[in-house]
Amino acid sequence: xxxxxxxxxxxxxxxEAFLTINCTYTATGYPSxxxxxxxxxxxxxxxxxxxxxxxxxxxxxxxxxxxKETTSFHLEKGSVQVSDSAVYFCALIPRQGGSEKxxxxxxxxLTVNP
Amino acid sequence: xxxxSQDPRHKITKRGQNVTFRCxxxxxxxxxxxxxxxxxxxxxxxxxxxxxxxxxKSRLLSDRFSAERPKGSFSTLEIQRTEQGDSAMYLCxxxxxxxxxxxxxxxxxxxxxxx
Numbered sequence: 001x002x003x004x005x006x007x008x009x010x011x012x013x014x015x016e017a018f019l020t021i022n023c024t025y026t027a028t029g030y031p032s033x034x035x036x037x038x039x040x041x042x043x044x045x046x047x048x049x050x051x052x053x054x055x056x057x058x059x060x061x062x063x064x065x066x067x068k069e070t071t072s073f074h075l076e077k078g079s080v081q082v083s084d085s086a087v088y089f090c091a092l093i094p095r096q097g098g099s100e101k102x103x104x105x106x107x108x109x110l111t112v113n114p
Numbered sequence: 115x116x117x118x119s120q121d122p123r124h125k126i127t128k129r130g131q132n133v134t135f136r137c138x139x140x141x142x143x144x145x146x147x148x149x150x151x152x153x154x155x156x157x158x159x160x161x162x163x164x165x166x167x168x169x170x171k172s173r174l175l176s177d178r179f180s181a182e183r184p185k186g187s188f189s190t191l192e193i194q195r196t197e198q199g200d201s202a203m204y205l206c207x208x209x210x211x212x213x214x215x216x217x218x219x220x221x222x223x224x225x226x227x228x229x
Contacts, residue, residue: 004156036220043118044157044205044220089156099170100209101147102218104156 002027006090006105013080013112021075021108023064023090031092033057033066033073034102038087047075047088080112116140118221120206126227127196134192135224139208146189147218148181149205150174157205163189196228 007022025031035047035057048057050066050073057064062077073090090105119138127133139146144165149157160179161171165186175181178196183189193200203225207218 043222044207046217046219049217091156099159099162100145100216100218101159101162101170102149102157102207103159106154106156 002031002092002094002103004090004092004103004105006088006108008106009087009108009110011108011110013110015082015112015114016079017112019075019077019080019084019110021088021090021110023073023075023105025071025073025090025092027071027092027094027103029095030068031094033064034091034093035062035064035073035075036089036091036104038089038107040086044089080110082112082114085110085112118206118208118219120204120221120224122224123222124225124227126229128229129196129198131196132192132194133196133226134190135204135206135226137189137191137206137208137221139188139206140219143208143210143219144186145209146183147207147209148189148191149207151203151205151223152201160191160204193226196226198228201226201228 032051034049036044037047048059050057053068055066087107089107091102121136147162148160151157163183178194203223205223206221209216209218
């Protein structure tokens, strides 16, 4: 079935460090891909998305590129801030099925220290 | 606030009791989803509604679980005869549902603890 695998955390970085969180997926066809973020005490929020191969999603300095050759959607940010501390979830919506249900990875907790 | 709301935010119950959660989606969002998130895991799909019709249920949704969305507005999720394994965060999300890959807007969740 469809699944998402993302790097295990926790990840701890210093402010202004470079961030990469790896995400790979297994799906039939070409799914839509998403990164959701969950800040402490808050609900899940969409961070960015890409709906077809080679699309780059970007938001708040974060970027991810849909790579069909490697079935990957790695999240990157050039310079993290303390306020980026959160749990990040990679997710997909399968192209087939019609329900548009999200399939999530396990999440990666990021802590950024000043 | 026009976001997705869920009630209650926290529920503690004893094993064997019934519980009911409510979700109010964003106004005019046709699709409503329920997910369950256990500690250290990503959310898992439970069921979804297109307007008032429940169109898909996950195998995770045992016979003790039932969901409704009367009149296509708010939704309720009921768990009968709760078990300790039901302890989790229950998330609700809504989306307009008209465009492929639409963003799903999530509520804050209801955290259930079964003693």
